[in-house]
Amino acid sequence: MSASIVLHDLAWAPPGRSPLFSDLNLAFGPERTGLVGRNGVGKTTLLRLIEGRLTPQGGTVTVKGRVALLRQTVQVDGSETIADLFDAKHALALLGRAEAGLADADDLGRADWTLEARITSALGRLSLDATPDTRVASLSGGQRTRAGLAALLFEEPDWLILDEPTNNLDREGREAVIDLLAEWRSGAILVSHDRELLEMMDAIVELTTLGATRYGGGWSAWRARKTLELEAARRDLADADKRLTDLARTAQRNAERKARSDSAGRASAARGDQPKILLGARKDRAEDTGGEQSRLAERRLDQAEGAARTARERIECSSR
Incomplete structure (x- = not known):
């Protein structure tokens, strides 16, 4: 049996607060994985769900293999x-x-x-x-x-669960953790801000408010990829903002054009130089065309605003 941990449609929220996870899908194989993300995003909570110390409010956690948790601080009598x-x-x-x-x-x-x-x-x-x-x-x-x-x-576990294992350790203790992970060839999930430990990982999983994303390699590979993603998100935001500006200018020109057309129509009707039935037909066609153009403009505006919102969220997550 190959060791694995699979999270399917996982959902969990602290009492009285917004969900930390909603429909989270994630799989861990028998490799060393660093779990990163800003404080409060739910890294330690995710470990507790995997360990079984917390029960999912939705979805499932399936663990194949024996799990062992490193006691970060040994309390003794x-x-x-x-x-x-x-x-x-x-x-x-x-x-x-x-x-x-x-x-x-x-x-x-x-x-x-x-x-x-x-x-x-x-x-x-x-x-x-x-x-x-x-x-x-x-x-x-x-x-x-x-x-x-x-x-x-x-x-002899199949999985090591390590939550900030080098915090508050002396040099000897930290080196012990580093040596262990350097030679470890089974599954491990590590939450840490220690770059030296994260550099040793086979993969990095980043938790954000948008979900979880897996990256191959250690800390340096993950940061390089994040830099590229941040640059791409900024370009996408610039394109979306330009699109919004263009749409606003087009809407303004269309509104001015319609105002001039309506004014000319009213003037023509006042002079009585065209039959009323022709004026009515033209008015109906103008209203139909105007309504269709308005709906098209609204759809384009919604798309551009959505693209800008998505790009901003990506920038917010990539910048942390």
């Missing part, structure tokens, strides 16, 4: 140990009883004899000199991050 981070305290205690000859047959059947060696191996991958009994409170901030990463890798 004086008794918490590395074994607690690995959720292995009880399993290790069972092994202790077995080694002391105090385990019954059921305990021996449930014992994971490779557990301690696998925990030690995971800690070693992060260059952390610690044992399952090491108290987390005795570790530095960077060492705690390494321990958290080791526990995460120990789960």
